[in-house]
Amino acid sequence: MFTYLLRRICLLVFVLWGVSVLTFTLMYLLPGERARLVAIYRWGYDDLSAKELATLRREIGEDLPFPQQYAWWLGRVARGDLGYSFVTGRPVAAEILARVPATLELAVAAFFFAALTAVPLGIACARRPGSWWDNLLMTGSLIGVAMPNFWLGLLLILIFSLTLDLLPVAGSGGLAHLVLPAFTLGAGMAAVSTRLVRASLLEVLAQDYITMARTKGLGEGEVLWRHALRNALIPVFTVLGLQLNHLVGGTVIVENVFGRAGVGQLMVEAIASRDLPLLQGVVLFLAFCFAGVNLLVDISYTFLDPRIRYGGAKGNE
Amino acid sequence: MSETVITPHVSFHRGELWSAITRDRAAFAGGILVILLVFVALFAPWLAPHDPVRQDLARALLPPGGEYPLGTDEMGRCLLSRVLFGARISLAVGFFVGGLAAILGMFIGLVAGYYGGLLDEVLMRLTDIFMGLPNIVFVLAVVGVLGPGLKHTVLALVVMGWVPFARLVRGSVLSLKEREFVQAARALGFSHWRIMVRHILPHALGPVVVLATLHIPHAILAVAGLSFLGLGVQPPTPEWGAMLNAARSSMRTYPLQMVAPGLMVFLTVLAFNLVGNGLRDALDPRRRSRFTF
Numbered sequence: 001m002f003t004y005l006l007r008r009i010c011l012l013v014f015v016l017w018g019v020s021v022l023t024f025t026l027m028y029l030l031p032g033e034r035a036r037l038v039a040i041y042r043w044g045y046d047d048l049s050a051k052e053l054a055t056l057r058r059e060i061g062e063d064l065p066f067p068q069q070y071a072w073w074l075g076r077v078a079r080g081d082l083g084y085s086f087v088t089g090r091p092v093a094a095e096i097l098a099r100v101p102a103t104l105e106l107a108v109a110a111f112f113f114a115a116l117t118a119v120p121l122g123i124a125c126a127r128r129p130g131s132w133w134d135n136l137l138m139t140g141s142l143i144g145v146a147m148p149n150f151w152l153g154l155l156l157i158l159i160f161s162l163t164l165d166l167l168p169v170a171g172s173g174g175l176a177h178l179v180l181p182a183f184t185l186g187a188g189m190a191a192v193s194t195r196l197v198r199a200s201l202l203e204v205l206a207q208d209y210i211t212m213a214r215t216k217g218l219g220e221g222e223v224l225w226r227h228a229l230r231n232a233l234i235p236v237f238t239v240l241g242l243q244l245n246h247l248v249g250g251t252v253i254v255e256n257v258f259g260r261a262g263v264g265q266l267m268v269e270a271i272a273s274r275d276l277p278l279l280q281g282v283v284l285f286l287a288f289c290f291a292g293v294n295l296l297v298d299i300s301y302t303f304l305d306p307r308i309r310y311g312g313a314k315g316n317e
Numbered sequence: 318m319s320e321t322v323i324t325p326h327v328s329f330h331r332g333e334l335w336s337a338i339t340r341d342r343a344a345f346a347g348g349i350l351v352i353l354l355v356f357v358a359l360f361a362p363w364l365a366p367h368d369p370v371r372q373d374l375a376r377a378l379l380p381p382g383g384e385y386p387l388g389t390d391e392m393g394r395c396l397l398s399r400v401l402f403g404a405r406i407s408l409a410v411g412f413f414v415g416g417l418a419a420i421l422g423m424f425i426g427l428v429a430g431y432y433g434g435l436l437d438e439v440l441m442r443l444t445d446i447f448m449g450l451p452n453i454v455f456v457l458a459v460v461g462v463l464g465p466g467l468k469h470t471v472l473a474l475v476v477m478g479w480v481p482f483a484r485l486v487r488g489s490v491l492s493l494k495e496r497e498f499v500q501a502a503r504a505l506g507f508s509h510w511r512i513m514v515r516h517i518l519p520h521a522l523g524p525v526v527v528l529a530t531l532h533i534p535h536a537i538l539a540v541a542g543l544s545f546l547g548l549g550v551q552p553p554t555p556e557w558g559a560m561l562n563a564a565r566s567s568m569r570t571y572p573l574q575m576v577a578p579g580l581m582v583f584l585t586v587l588a589f590n591l592v593g594n595g596l597r598d599a600l601d602p603r604r605r606s607r608f609t610f
Contacts, residue, residue: 011445014442014445014446015445015446015448015449016449018442018443018445018446018449019446019449019450022446022450023458026458026459026462027462029462142343142587142590142591143587145590146534146583146584146586146587146590147583148538148541148542148579148582148583148586149542150541150542150545150558150561150579151561151575151578151579151580151582151583154561154564154565154568154575154579155575155579157568158568158572158575162568162569162572244451245451245452248451248453248454249451249452249453249454249542252453252457252546253542253545253546256545256546267454267457267461268457268546268548270461271457271460271461271465271548272547272548274461276461276462279458279461279462283450283454283457283458286450286451286454287449287450287451287454290449290450290451290454291449294449
């Protein structure tokens with residue numbers, strides 16, 4: 001188990017390094033562009049003379065060769081210094097941290113909504129495959145998977161806010177502001193996960209040891225809860241990890257639809273205003289969180305699946 | 318959407334596959350829907366009653382009916398025509414990104430799995446890095462640096478898209494290259510290229526087709542989402558996501574405007590998902606019976 005975790009952590013460090021190179025290279029691909037943006041921010045114009053441009057480029061380190069620039073930048077990032085926003089002039093790290101609560105709230109609410117609907121519904125379907133509720137839920141989940149979250153969000157606003165006047169249209173704040181966004185973000189995840197819980201449980205229920213448990217006279221309830229479910233939930237867990245990808249992507253869109261001041265919305269703002277340091281910071285920050293949560297998922301595997309705990313790495317190879 | 322749910326290299330006979338698909342009514346319906354959408358995209362100029370970009374402010378925000386079956390938008394453009402033309406961009410992007418990502422990833426995975434060693438190690442660590450970044454974050458980063466627009470969005474989607482294909486194909490190749498028929502081909506002195514393309518690739522192709530089919534709606538959703546954020550396709554080009562974004566401003570006064578574009582995205586994604594799921598079930602005998610996922 002220890003070697004497994006060590007391997008995961010090494011991979012994590014490597015991935016983060018790779019992402020930092022990738023992020024930095026993207027910005028590096030624009031020679032002169034950074035200096036021009038700095039000029040606009042400082043003086044409000046960018047028609048600098050060649051000499052002024054050269055001075056500015058030297059000042060912000062843009063004339064150095066790639067490896068040196070990268071090392072300089074990485075050193076600063078390691079100390080938590082992500083630079084300053086072109087638009088507000090405030091530290092990028094502070095800008096991001098100010099937006100974290102709104103995003104975290106949304107992501108956690110959506111995740112729990114998805115998990116708490118998917119597991120019971122999936123079990124219900126798997127217990128009676130082909131029943132009317134199984135057919136109904138499977139059709140519903142097909143719709144849920146194909147539903148674009150930006151459209152779902154707009155429709156929900158239209159119905160619950162504009163027509164029925166039950167919930168606020170946009171903004172962040174209390175619980176009432178969270179209901180529609182969390183549902184919008186969680187619905188797709190719930191749909192995918194329900195299908196997965198069902199498929200995975202059906203597969204486990206068809207195995208010999210379940211037949212054995214039934215043969216020796218255990219009740220259906222005990223077979224399900226004590227024997228089948230634990231094994232069926234391992235692949236579900238994997239997919240909840242994979243869903244993280246959709247969760248992050250969905251956050252960006254849902255925050256935009258509902259006007260929540262979160263990290264995703266910050267990223268869209270940074271792109272719209274060509275605020276490169278801010279954009280770079282957000283990308284790194286999100287990659288960091290993404291990798292961190294993935295590691296947590298891997299660690300929790302070792303508790304769920306003894307096969308990993310005792311050597312046989314079943315990870316991502 | 319995820320590589321984990323596809324079992325590699327199940328070989329099939331063409332007739333068997335066809336009968337499995339026609340028996341699967343959901344996949345069949347999805348297929349018909351896809352054909353209809355392709356038809357709409359190809360013949361949009363003949364099907365559309367008006368020019369999709371011509372503005373006429375005197376006829377802005379007309380309700381549905383009469384000359385404009387779905388009404389007009391805030392610029393007085395015919396909504397039906399715009400929705401029909403919107404199929405062109407979405408389907409073109411879907412097929413292009415899905416196809417190119419599949420071909421790129423297939424060859425990278427083939428080479429990595431076949432040659433192994435350092436090359437394999439480098440390529441696979443590269444996939445680790447790409448998978449360490451949430452897709453949309455990478456796409457947004459590229460668009461943020463290069464500037465908004467369809468071209469940059471598609472570029473980012475392709476650069477990101479090959480990864481799952483490469484991992485999938487590499488996995489299949491690793492087990493296929495130990496099989497007798499590959500050893501026989503090697504003993505016959507065939508070139509590496511010929512063994513890879515003619516002998517190994519056909520056996521690894523099935524899951525790739527499934528993944529590619531499921532990758533198409535993924536790309537369509539990404540482009541529509543980015544256009545919705547105002548970072549993808551730019552107005553006045555008719556595109557569903559961008560149309561929804563424009564519809565937001567007149568949401569209180571004219572909510573009907575956002576029904577059609579959203580419905581089209583939904584139907585398109587649903588159609589490709591149905592076909593993809595059907596193909597996967599047809600290729601995997603284990604799932605063919607009652608375990609429909």
